[in-house]
Amino acid sequence: MVSRREFIEQHGATCSNWNWSWSFVNHEKRFVIFGIWQDGHAEKVGLILHKHWETSPKGRKNNGYGQAIEHIRLIEQEGYGLKTFPMVGAARNPDEGELSASQITYITPELTDARLIVLPDGWYASHADDDFETIPEAVDEEFWEGESFKVVVNGYERNPDARRKCIEHFGAHCQACRVDFGKTYGPLGQGYIHVHHIKPIHECGGAYQVDPATDLIPVCANCHAMIHRRAIPLTVQELRAIMQSQLTTIDPHEL
Known part of the structure; x- marks a missing residue:
């Protein structure tokens, strides 16, 4: 040893x-x-x-x-x-x-x-490559992912470089609700964010090239869960619209 x-x-x-x-x-x-x-x-x-x-x-x-x-x-x-x-x-x-x-x-x-x-x-x-994700969704300068490996169900490989490139492009805040864990929790929350795969990996038919700026998007854990509440995942734009509609129906006395 x-x-x-x-x-x-x-x-x-x-x-x-x-x-x-x-x-x-x-x-x-x-x-x-x-x-x-x-x-x-x-x-x-x-x-x-x-x-x-x-x-x-x-x-x-x-x-x-x-x-x-x-x-x-x-x-x-x-x-x-x-x-x-x-x-x-x-x-x-x-x-x-x-x-x-x-x-x-x-x-x-x-x-x-x-x-x-x-x-x-x-x-x-x-x-450094901790992706903080719990939802089973979601890269060499060309980003490929999706090779399945057998656990109990199929899991899908992800390249942490794609996550980093995505966050470099968008920033480490939720693109749906705009929450920034670093601003809210300080150093403890710095960099904490999920990265959502816009097209579910299991629908991609194996390894394929990923563009971190168009195929991936940072979202918080709550928004990520809401995106996947529907069998066909919501888009970030659809989720924003849902949240905006709720703002117009909230009773001011409930705030």
Whole structure:
């Protein structure tokens, strides 16, 4: 089994001290690596650095904290990328709380591109290609998708590049109701949006080329669900018209 140091060095990254470092950096390729603790179940957003980790429960300064803060600065101010890998640790000391230090039991030597999320208690990572979708709908500069693979029912492959291109074109807000989760929830909601496939993939007959600006469109989870309430999905324009008609029938006293 590859050691953590061997794994990190394979990716050209280094640190100040291999014994106490929590984070690592590759200055040549401009990215930072953090481990994410896998405590029982995977999260959409994983903790990489907590503000309480500056000192141990016994009041000792944690040497890795200052270096980690510098690596966070490289991401926030210098444009470095963020990559993460899963770690599993031994049981934490119950007398010191769930945020106490834990010895690494093993790591999964796989790097995943991630997005930094800053919350009041610390710094979190969300997978950069996380599409946040729950509706089974929805790309190499030519975007192809739709090859089916067998689960219990047919699922359809999606290329995360198409999602990114779609959001770059439209922005990360709902094209039906205009909600922007970043403006409403701050960093926690930044980039959270579904991407609706205008023509259902299962109707496309296999792999086909996708234009992210005409075949895909960002919508919020609520609007995405409403689009699929009908057997033949509503268009975004039809959904807008429905919402607009409701605005004209609402009793002002109900507001």
